[in-house]
Amino acid sequence: VILHIVHRYNEIYHTLKNDFPNIRGYIHGFTGSVELVEMFSRFNIGFSIGNKLLAKKDFPRVIQRIIQRGLLLFETDAPFQQPGGNNAGQTGLLANLTSLINQVSKGCNLPAEDLLDLQWETMLMMKC
Numbered sequence: 076v077i078l079h080i081v082h083r084y085n086e087i088y089h090t091l092k093n094d095f096p097n098i099r100g101y102i103h104g105f106t107g108s109v110e111l112v113e114m115f116s117r118f119n120i121g122f123s124i125g126n127k128l129l130a131k132k133d134f135p136r137v138i139q140r141i142i143q144r145g146l147l148l149f150e151t152d153a154p155f156q157q158p159g160g161n162n163a164g165q166t167g168l169l170a171n172l173t174s175l176i177n178q179v180s181k182g183c184n185l186p187a188e189d190l191l192d193l194q195w196e197t198m199l200m201m202k203c
Contacts, residue, residue, distance in 0.1 A: 076100035078120075084111050091118055099201065101148060105141075106131065112140045121146030121197055126175060135182045142183070142190075146197050149176055149190070 077100055080087050084107050091098055098118055105111075105122040112122065122141045128134050141147050151171040180187040 077103050079103045084114075088114050091120075101146075101201075104128075104150065107137070108133070109137050109140045112137060112144065116144055119146075121148060121201065123148040123150040124175070124179065125150045126171070129175070129178055129182070138179055138183050142185070142193060145193065146201070148194055148197060149179070151175065 076098055078087060080102055088111075096118070098120065100119075101121045101123050102115065103123050104125050104127060106127045115122075121144075124138060124141065124147055128137065131137065138147075149172060151169070176187050176190055179185075180190060
């Protein structure tokens with residue numbers, strides 16, 4: 076399951092806890108806190124990391140905790156989220172993804188190759 080949650084993390088958490096405790100999937104476009112990562116860690120839930128999370132002041136702490144959990148994906152959501160706000164179309168999407176990974180690498184002081192390996196391991200584990 077891919078969960079697209081906008082400002083309703085606590086509500087979704089309680090729904091999962093009460094009705095879907097064995098759920099497996101991802102939270103798309105995660106923008107939450109370290110505390111929310113901890114809450115959702117009781118489930119087999121991964122987190123997709125995009126530009127919106129990087130806009131948060133504490134993004135390195137949040138991403139470090141996601142990395143410690145080991146379930147992450149990098150995402151590029153739409154052309155309007157290209158580096159520099161450029162709306163040039165589909166060709167910029169992969170450049171956006173590369174830029175995102177490089178920003179996470181720099182902000183968390185981790186090699187980009189290690190981040191990509193972790194994403195690959197996540198995909199194999201979750202059988203994506």
